[in-house]
Amino acid sequence: MSSSTHDIETIVGQKYRHGFVTDIESDTVPPGLDEDVIRMISRKKNEPQFMLDWRLKAYRQWLRMREPEWARVHYPRIDFQEISYYSAPKRDANAPKSLDEVDPKLLETYDKLGIPLHERARLAGVAVDAVFDSVSVATTFKGRLKEAGVIFCSFSEAVQDHPELIERYLGTVVPVGDNYYAALNSAVFTDGSFVYVPKGVRCPMELSTYFRINASKTGQFERTLIVADDGAHVSYLEGCTAPMRDENQLHAAVVELVALDDATIKYSTVQNWYPGDENGVGGIYNFVTKRGDCRGRNSRISWTQVETGSAITWKYPSCILRGDNSVGEFYSVALANHYQQADTGTKMIHMGRNTRSTIVSKGISAGHGQNAYRGLVKVLPGADGARNHTQCDSLLMGDQCGAHTFPYVEVRNPTAVVEHEATTSKISEDQLFYCLQRGISTEDAVNMIVNGFCKEVFRELPMEFAVEAQNLLAVSLEGSVG
Amino acid sequence: MSARADAPLVERIARAHADLRPRLRGGPAWQARRDAALSRLLQRGLPDRRDENWKYLDWPEVLAREFAPVTAATAEAPTPAGLELPGACRIVTVDGRYSPALSDRSLPAGVSVEELGAALDREPELAARLRVPGEDADDRFALLAEAFTDAGALVRIAANADVQAPIHLLHIATGAAASHARLVVEAGTNSRARILEQFLGGGDGALSNLAVEVTVGAGAQLVHMRLHEQPAGAAHVETLSVTQAADSRYRQQSFILGGRVLRSGLRLELAGRGAECEVEGLFMVEGIRQADIYTVIDHLAPHTRTVETFRGVASDRGRGSFNGRIVVHEGAVKADSQQSSRNLILTPLAEINARPQLEILTDDVKCSHGTTIGSLDPQQLFYLLSRGIDPAVARGLLTFAFCEDVVARIPWPEARRHVEELVVGRLPDRDIIREFV
Helix, strand or coil: CHHHHHHHHHHHCCCCCCCCCCCCCEEECCCCCCHHHHHHHHHHCCCCHHHHHHHHHHHHHHHHCCCCCCCCCCCCCCCCCCCECCEEECCCCCCCCCHHHCCHHHHHHHHHCCCCHHHHHHHHCEEEEEEECCEEEEECCHHHHHHHCCEEEEHHHHHHHCHHHHHHHCCCCCCCCCCHHHHHHHHHCCEEEEEEECCCCECCCEEEEEEECCCCCECECEEEEEEECCCCEEEEEEEEECCCCCCCEEECCEEEEEECCCCEEEEEEEEECCCCCCCCCCCEEEEEEEEEEECCCCCEEEEEEEECCCCEEEECCEEEECCCCCEEEEEEEEEECCCCEEEECCEEEECCCCCEEEEEEEEEEECCCEEEEEEEEEECCCCCCCEEEEEEEEEEECCCCEEEEEEEEEECCCCCEEEEEEEEEECCHHHHHHHHCCCCCHHHHHHHHHHHHHHHHHCCCCHHHHHHHHHHHHHHHCCCCC | CCCCCCHHHHHHHHHHHHHHHHHCCCCHHHHHHHHHHHHHHHHHCCCCCCCHHHCCCCHHHHHCCCCCECCCCCCCCCCCCCCCCCCCEEEEEECCEECCCCCCCCCCCCEEEEEHHHHHHHCHHHHHHCCCCCCCHHHHHHHHHHHHCCCCEEEEECCCCECCCCEEEEEEECCCCEEEEEEEEEECCCCEEEEEEEEEECCCCCEEEEEEEEEECCCCEEEEEEEECCCCCCEEEEEEEEEECCCCEEEEEEEECCCCEEEEEEEEEECCCCCEEEEEEEEEECCCCEEEEEEEEEECCCCCEEEEEEEEEECCCCEEEEEEEEEECCCCCCCEEEEEEEEEECCCCCEEEEEEEEEECCCCCEEEEEEEEECCCHHHHHHHHHCCCCHHHHHHHHHHHHHHHHHCCCCCHHHHHHHHHHHHHCCCCHHHHHHHC
16 A cells, blocks of 8 residues: 555545736735725726715625634634735736637636636637736626626726626625625625526526635635526626635625525535645635525525635525425535635525525545634524424544534424434455556546545536536545555 | 623522522531532533523523522421331431431441531541532532532441441422422442432422432442422432442433423543443423433443433423433443333423433444434334223323333332322323223
């Protein structure tokens, strides 16, 4: 076993493949945060008054809030005055209207990431609203989407072109004072994505955004708002990679989903931000608030996530099941290798009658990684016939890592049925031996077993993502077993 | 920390302590320990609903009660009769104070009991090994108990003693005042014993606060059954701390069938290699009663094993919560841990909260937990209805059967019948159900 262990260590020790910094001039404000910075962001983005008021309200609430400490993660205190809150790629007065006009250097960046914007987009039928740092640079397939009546654009464009939709839905799922990082995001967010699918429309393609943190020392505050009107259907993909650097970066995004009557939103994430090196130096702090509101009857929101990156992940994609018969789903694979810390899970708040939710969480810990599932299933008195099933499985690789489960189950209705089960195990010697004696190498065997462990979640991912996710896991964790 | 919201409460406690201090018994060693506990308590304060492990407790109900304990000489009140176990030796505490007059004069060989305060003054090494409570918020009520304990009780089981007779510890609360007490149980190396703790008495508005410490020596086997049947107006807070040495076996069964608010906290440390524990419990909350159960089991050594089983039933406006944490520490290889919490909600206004938690810091372990919250199985109900059984009776029978998961494992037939009677007494249509069970 020892020689194969050595091979595995080389694989595990692989350097982060997406580590590079694109040299583009950025329009960055000096670090620090006060009301003037917020006014400046709002002015630079040419926002209507209601947005500025909203931001200032969030900022004033944020000032009174305390940084949350309940998560099982440890990191040095963040100095919020050291962060620069605005960074946009410099561009001429005329924004690029098509891909040809986009800065070739940017396109090169995407190439390195393995996202040939035009080709892949066309082949896969995916429209990519590529976010580079904080300002959206190019959006493809606008035409086809426009034909269907779907609005898919950067958040700043939406504020300019559809202020009535923004005013109506922004902050209705995650209020400004929801939590510390959401409040900060609300005050200083610079851009993000906005999707509106009108009544009865099935979005003709899967929508996708690639996020990327670039300029050094710039916290990225994304804001995503997806609204599916009555009977609409949309699938949204989010993928992330970030360049390598030694300083920890803060990322505090907010994602809000609104599903009205009979609407379906499927939100998939592959997160592969820089996790820090093998000694735990550097890496992204990923403090994200994601929440979906099943506002209408028979609505459905499904979260699928594969979290392999970030030094610290603090993320609980949730569903508020307000409408009768609404359905919430959460499928997650979270990996913590080296010194990564993941505290992730979900909240399912059952309010409407006959609401159902499913939670499948797979945590994998290797090296010194710490992986925690933290979830809440709450059934309120009016939620007759609510149903939840939760399954949390943890896989441990090595004796230095940790796997934790912190579920909260709160039921106030006698007709509800709520089940939670969790297991923890390691890859058994028997499983490995079985594969080895059939001539399968250790790393292939481990890969196979891990993929089998995660299969229930991968099955929920769109095809392109499923492949990417498997590759990511293969690189990130194979061979943490010896 | 001094500017906590409960500052007035802490001041109340400090004043009560100043009044009481001259009358508390015990020598200088015990007095010094109490004073130290009080100053730690005043410094750190009591937990409140912002503490994650205390968030479900009915705080207004607890805080409305008087915290100052009764002084001596209230033991004249009529003492309720406890459960009669054949051959048992009975040890009685009244408001937390060991009462030799009410206890059996002759104890079985290998068992000794005395006032904790007296033993501490006599044996400095006991004082040294006795845990100092209050490190974290889970433990602050134990600190409160230590600060106010007048004498407490110390039960010892000698090394190698095989005590056949059940040891019946009867805790009696008198009147409506507060009591704070400390109980220490030491089971010596390779000893065997079975203890039944029973809680009776306590009027409306009474608050009893008990800190229990159990040490199970190497190779010892201890069965510890705890039966709460206080009247529906009493509040009870308890903090148990159990430490197990190598190859010891400890089995706890707790039945929470009484009290307006009952908070039971357990911290169990599997400190020695090969130590095993079984922790079982049942709570039933009806009316406006509340049960708040919190357990932490630490696997600190290799080859340790836990089986934790809790059952809960909530009806009317009853509220129950089970917060169970199992931690497998680094180096505790081959730990095996199973936790199960199943709960029934029978009526629309009842509430159940469950937090089964696992924290695992090493890889070579087997751990699982499962939780369910729901109502009775409609198919089982249908089966009984199709045989002509009245719906209310059918529901009662199924609820009774649900509780039997834990009740059936009570080691003494008399105690089992007694608990079954208490369970049936909490069901609607109890008179008819009695005919069936």
